[in-house]
Amino acid sequence: MPRTAKKERKKLEIIKTACKLFAEQGYYNTTIPDIADALNMSVGNLYNYFNSKEELAKYIMQYSSKLLGEEIKKINEIDISTREKVFLLVKRFIEIAEENPELIDYFLRVFLSNREVFSEGCEGFLCVQEVVTEIMLFLEEGVRKGDLRNQDLFVAFVSIMGPLGGIVFLKGEGMLMKEPIEYADELAENIWRALKSD
């Protein structure tokens, strides 16, 4: 395996472990030695990958944004109707959340709860740019084709992301009666109704 690929794989391992610890113990209660310990790594070696806890925290957001952004990009590029795209988007989001529960936990318990950590270099949409960009492209295309209403960008944006965030939050709280994926079509129908042009 080439060195960079190996390094990337190791980074991914660090992210997954760090995510879990941050979400479970809280951002401030988790130290770099804790993370290194959990990974059977020396602290010095961990610093080869990330210069600080803050850098790691931001990188996790960028990584998650890339992961989700690339998936939405794929959907954006498929030649299907806008309605079908909404359904696919909801389904893929829930699948990704199920595949990476630690990222969702991290997003809800660290990113949204410790904004001060992200105030420099991650402010606004900077660390979640890929997701925001792809959602914007999806909305713009839908409006241009006449399928979606030309409404305020932020209202449209939260009409998509709100329900998605909500359902994975409820899952995390153990409140759902069914598996999240079983709610996908109903959720998608609601989002579609909130966005469609007539």
Place this chain on the structure above:
Amino acid sequence: MESFKIRLAMKNLLWIQGLSCNGNTQSILNAENPQIYELFSKINLLYHPSLSVENNVLDIVEDIYRDRLSLDFLVVEGAITNNKNFHKIGDYSIGEIIEKLKNKARYIIAIGNCAVFGNIPSLYKENKDIKGLQFKFKEKEGFLPSDFKTSSGYPVINIPGCPSHPAWFTQTIITLYYEKPLILDKFNRPKELFMYLSHDGCIRNEYFEWKYEAEEFGHKEGCLFYNLGCRGPITHAPCNKILWNRVSSKTRAGMPCIGCTEYDFPLRENYFETKKNIGIPEEVPLGVSKRAYITISGVAKTLKNERVSKKLEETD
């Protein structure tokens, strides 16, 4: 006698008009460096509809047609039609005049958006036969065939604009006068002029970069792209490189570029409004994907530039 000989040795230029508002003529009268009389002291002006008093255009056309007079430059202002109800010179339609002259001129220059693309006259519903010389809007379906070339080897040389800038015309004529090569773009516009966007050189570039948008016309601050319909980043024209009247340009003065050098100039609506879908401009700057535009704008907006958020007079 001496001066007569010089005149005989001079290159000839004939200016004719089709369906036109005379705007390009008005513009060329404002030429500076060289001024119009300087230009026509080197080039013999056979006829111009607004300037010639004594010469009869039909006699000149006939003399050229019968090879009694050589024609170096045929300059055409205005759109072309064969329908005499819309335009006539003597008993000829402008189309018939072009037919007579097209193989006689060494260079044909279409000046202004009407002669180039058909422009506003081509929108007439009552007459579908109104075209530019070699283009009708985007298509190479103008009055002359798409593969038409004059004896110089050039197609019709297009200098669009509504109107065009006088220097675009004088610079092109002088290049050809000295037999220097001209490189043309896909709409047969001289690259030297039209490889620039009107955005290039605009004094509002800093606001464009940081996405600080003007809400009203005429202010010193703010870019006009996002709200006020500025076409600068999408329009090929050196308006901010070769200034108008040597002093300014639309965008410098706080009025958006309306894209008058492009084929689609009369096809758009709401010139002072940017068409947006869900807050995202439908058309983004040339060379940039919508994805890249959204990304870079998002980053620029988030990072903020203190300077651009102040009135210019209040900046450090």
